[in-house]
Amino acid sequence: MxxxxxxxxxxxxxxxxxxxxxxxxxxxxxxxxxxxxxxxxxxxxxxxxxxxxxxxxxxxxxxxxxxxxxxxxxxxxxxxxxxxxxxxxxxxxxxxxxxxxxxxxxxxxxxxxxxxxxxxxxxAIDDVLTTKLMALTEQEPDFRSVLELARSLREQIDWDFVRARTETSPFAAAFFTLVEGLGIAPSGRVDPPVPLQSRFDRTHAGEPTARERLASA
The missing domain is CATH 3.30.460.40 (Beta Polymerase; domain 2)
Incomplete structure (x- = not known):
């Protein structure tokens, strides 16, 4: 029934x-x-x-x-x-x-x-979501229930925790692409570190170089 x-x-x-x-x-x-x-x-x-x-x-x-x-x-x-x-x-x-x-x-x-x-x-909702994501397979790649869960409880989810616990699953990676693209979850992308010289150049942009200061003295 x-x-x-x-x-x-x-x-x-x-x-x-x-x-x-x-x-x-x-x-x-x-x-x-x-x-x-x-x-x-x-x-x-x-x-x-x-x-x-x-x-x-x-x-x-x-x-x-x-x-x-x-x-x-x-x-x-x-x-x-x-x-x-x-x-x-x-x-x-x-x-x-x-x-x-x-x-x-x-x-x-x-x-x-x-x-x-x-x-x-x-x-914990983080453990429930982790379990659901890790259960996704090629035979059952259905994201409907996890997307519904994520949308309704987004503010209660520790996204970093779930990312770390599901990092071996390509289906979880696809899920995070979806929830980030839909604005449900914050981006987990980490920007590469800025090289020291680039940070120096950015900080001192517009200032005269040492050679220019000597020439004008």
Whole structure:
């Protein structure tokens, strides 16, 4: 059954609340990621699944906690996440996304928030955007969602951080060309240093040279 983002959002929130409660009861540290994390920070509504970021060592315990809460669970072959199903809503337990394994530094950058009366730790927007950019491939080079995210949350994004974390991706390089050209992000271009002689000539432009001063003495 298909839903628009606004129609699907209440279902996602209810699943997010159930999953948060189950993970909290099991003592599993987890952060809300993906589309709900961007929506929580003022981004557009999402019609996708519920994403949680967590450490790899905690993933099996989190999987068991969601199963105990009545969700159907599965282990996909990709090897970087586990899945659970709450009816038609999919929950992804992501521990090794394209931007790198989830670790203590991700939790340090996250923000505790209250989302529809549910206390939840929300992943930093910089980490969410980094993950999305590093997931772009030749098979799925779709910039629509990352451009929408960047446009709506531009003032919250640490652009230098995201540039540094995605510098190995040609798709991220193309993204930065787009957002800079559209005026969404400031230019990351660094001008080459001006040679010392050029700086001297520029500073003293119009002044007589030493030889000219001697000749006029």
């Amino acid at each position: 298909g839903y628009t983002p606004s129609e699907n959002l209440p279902l996602l929130i209810e699943t997010m609340k159930r999953a948060c409660a189950a993970l909290d009861d099991a003592g599993v540290p987890a952060m809300l990621g993906g589309g709900l994390a961007t929506w929580a920070r003022g981004g557009p509504p999402t019609d996708h699944d519920v994403d949680f970021y967590l450490r790899e060592d905690d993933a099996p315990k989190a999987h068991d906690a969601l199963a105990a809460a009545g969700m159907g669970v599965s282990t996909p072959p990709e090897g970087w996440l586990l899945k659970a199903h709450d009816g038609e809503i999919l929950v992804d337990l992501i521990y090794r996304p394209a931007g790198g394994a989830i670790g203590d530094e991700h939790f340090a950058r996250a923000t505790p928030m209250e989302l529809m009366a549910q206390p939840v730790l929300v992943a």
